[in-house]
Amino acid sequence: MHILKNPSQEEGKEVMPNLQRRNFLKYLGMGSALVTAATMAASCHKDDDNNNMGGNGVSLGTGDVAVLNYAYALEQLEAAFYTQVVLTPYAGISDTELDFFKDIRNHEIGHREFFKAALAANAIAGLEVNFSSIDFTKRDSVLATAKAFEDLGVSAYNGAGQYISSSATGLVYLGLAGKIVSVEARHAAYIRDLITPGSFADSDVIDANGLDKARAPIDVYNIAKTYIKTKIDTNTLPK
Template identity: 70%
Template sequence: MDLMKTPSPEEGKKVMPGLHRRHFLKYLGAGASLAAIASFAACNKDDDNDNNIGDGVSLGSGDIAVLNYAYALEQLEAAFYTQVIASQFAGMTATEVSFFTDIRNHEIGHREFFKAALSGNAIPALEVDFSKVDFGKRDSVLATAKAFEDLGVSAYNGAGRFISATEAGKTYLGLAGKIVSVEARHAAYIRDLISNGSFANAEVIDANGLEMSKTPAQVFAIAGGFIKTKINTNTLPA
């Protein structure tokens, strides 16, 4: 399929049958309860609903906007790897199937974690457009996977500064750190599949040995080409 919605939670359960809400926090090593996170999110939702000004799906404001931003990217990645496994490219090895399945499961776990944490503040399932990806060809799949993984790492690195200094914000930041480290492992694996030893080249690491980051605007300029659902990004930090 060229146009598709991200897999439903029910589909996620089929992929990871033992994974549900209380396991997301255990899986990510979180110290705060999901109820506390969801409660904080609800309390910080704008009462006057000004976030809906503008076109497209609103991400909300403050920490909610940043979390929905991450949730949108995780939806995109989960949908992509679900399709990679569903329509495997010619010559995919058993090892590649195993690793791509692991990555798919990680991304579904990330997606469902954000959905549960955001609760009623979560944006809806996004419709994505992978019409530019030839899932039957290894080069096309790996090039897209590389773009998504590098983008995901730079997105988390760029958005961390916008999380509030509240106790809940510190919890969010800690969780984001755990997720971005997993995304970086994915990126390294994909890069080495394409060109062995390229996992930490100058495309992603600066002269100081630091991972590069991107602003939300830079990220959506790239990711937006694969998201059919219109998203109002006006409330994201500039």
């Protein structure tokens, strides 16, 4: 049974060895001044219950903080999944596949740590995940789950953008979210082609206008909750 309470403690020393937390925004292409702006914006929206467990679960907060915590939760899930894939490679995995999974793991860890740094004291605690339904020894199981996570992640970002405020800081967040979702889409395309060559832009994820589909936060959570053991207060999901 794969249940991790703090995924960050499960990562090997090889993960992003030269990347320090205070440089994550710079790593994503933004100046260090935005770290201060993002932290100040988060502290202005600090949730009254300090994100502690309540009767309905973990509160994501309100406003932009809720949107960022929502994305942070998803990135925690993906980072934990790919960390496990690399720690316990499936039978018959090729060196090329393993190298790509390490790259994807590092990207997801970078995304996770970016949100954690931006949210500062408003960040939710590390989620406890439950991967007991995934057989990490089998390629089909791992790839099917990776495909589900990546497609879900792309649709989640596409659906959450509308909830970010139009403030100067909100626009910064929106720009960064655009950079992150484009990376998630690259992951999704790679995973899809590992399963079925040429399936990277199938009609089940791309509509007739050539646009990626979007999901509302509650719909994303209802899919992801299978793998999240920590209870989240859905009343505070962006809406």
